Amino acid sequence: MANVAVLGAGSWGTALSIVLADNxxxxRLWTHRAEQANDINESHTNKKYLKEVSLPESIVAYTDLKQAVQDVTAVVLVVPTxxxxxxxxxxxEVLDHKVTLIHATKGIDPDSLKRVSEIITEEMPSDYYDDVVVLSGPSHAEEVGLRQPTTxxxxxxxxKTAELAQDLFINEHFRVYTNPDIVGVELGGALKNIIALGAGISDGLGYGDNAKAALITRGLAEIARLGTSMGSSPLTFAGLTGVxxxxxxxxxxxxxxxxxxxxxxQGQNLxxxxxxxxMVVEGVRTTNAAYKLSKEQGVEMPITHGIEQILFQNAEPKDVVDQLMTRGRRHEMEDLTNVLSD
Known part of the structure; x- marks a missing residue:
């Protein structure tokens, strides 16, 4: 069995720690909050983030990063982008040996427009790892913590590096697939948060299932357009980290x-x-990043642009919906054809 440091004791970091402990x-779950570490070590709970879940006693919280990563074979980064x-x-500054380096963060930096793995490779000397692994997919921490089926x-x-991570996490409750398309996997996990903001806005406005289904479907087309323009496989977006x-x-x-x-x-301001x-709402920063990327890549992303207007330009949500519904006529298959031909 391995020694694993999980950096970030939010809901997702805690849930992944449970999976690892079950295996x-x-x-070693690292947090910079002493009160949170005491809660985990003494009560075996993380009340702020997963209050309904009892943690295995084999999960030990640390506030000292050097101690947390000493002699571990894998490091899992689960902090906000x-x-x-x-x-x-x-x-x-504190790692002194090579590890399997995994991240489970879903976002894009709006300043550098870098994916998380790109930021890691910029900051971490390659002496400490072979390749960065990204873990992503449809996974609410609340359900993972309760050991409900998740993939x-x-x-x-x-x-080889992906399979090392697969072996660390896979069990009867938490099924793990491998995918060679790291760009697509990261983009799918990050960009879906923008569309989720839109789905919430739609429901907050009182619109029904028709509107949300359209938003999700056309949102997937936007994600695939941007992703393929950046080198991703279109098939990735039909998989776990896409749809x-x-x-x-x-x-x-x-x-x-x-x-x-x-x-x-419902009318509240950001x-x-x-x-x-x-708690961190990754979709807000990612909307800003994706809007900039769409202009840089010359990719049309009307839903993302509309949500960017709501978040950062004080546009009224209903006005944005009206703009989207009155756009010029299009052929639905045009987007799919363009994506598959890239």
Whole structure:
């Protein structure tokens, strides 16, 4: 069995720690909050993030990063996108041996327009790992923590490294596939949060299932257009990290992005929504990043543009919906044909 450090004790980091502990690995869960570490070590709970879940006693929380990564064979990064660069800088100062390096963060940096794996490779010397692995897919932490059936994908530049991560996590509750398309896997996991914001906005406005189904379907077309323009396989977006993650994130109250969108659709402003959520809503920063990428790549993304207007330009949600519904006539198969021909 392996010694694994999980960096980030939010809901997803905690849930993945449970999976690893169920597989009899020694799990070191790093947090910078002493109170949270005490809660995990003494009560075996993480009340703020997974209050309904009892944690295995084999999960030990650390506030000292050097202690957390000492002699581990794998490091799993599960911190928000905005913290990835800083945590990697801290990690390279204390890590003194090679590890399997995995990240499970879904986002794109709006300043550099880098994917998470690209940020990691910029900040972490290659002496410490062979290839970065990304873990993504339709996976609410609340359900993973309760050991409900979940299926995800891991991807890396080399299959051997992806399979190392697959072996760490796979069990009877948590099925793990491999996929060689790391760009597509990361983009699918990040961009679906934008569409989830839109799904919440649609429901907050009082629209029905017809509107949400259209939003999800046309949102998938946007994701695939941008993804293939950046070198992804179109088949990736028909899989777990594409349509799979879209379904789970756009249709569930567990989704922070959906809940944030719902409040926006009901007329609340973004600042109040984020304060109320109390947790990171990755889709907000990713919307900004994806809008910039769409212009850089020359890719049409009207839904993303509309949500960007709502978030950052104070556009009224209903006005944006009206704009989308009155766009010029299009042939539905035109987008699919263009994607598959790239």
């Amino acid at each position: 009899h690995h020694e799990v 905005k913290a990835i660069r800083d945590v990697c800088k801290q990690l390279r 995800v994908t891991v991807s890396s530049e080399t299959m 799979g993650d879209l379904i789970v994130t756009c249709t569930s109250q567990h989704s922070r992005n959906y809940r944030a969108g719902y409040m926006l659709g 600042e109040d929504v984020l304060e109320h959520m109390g």
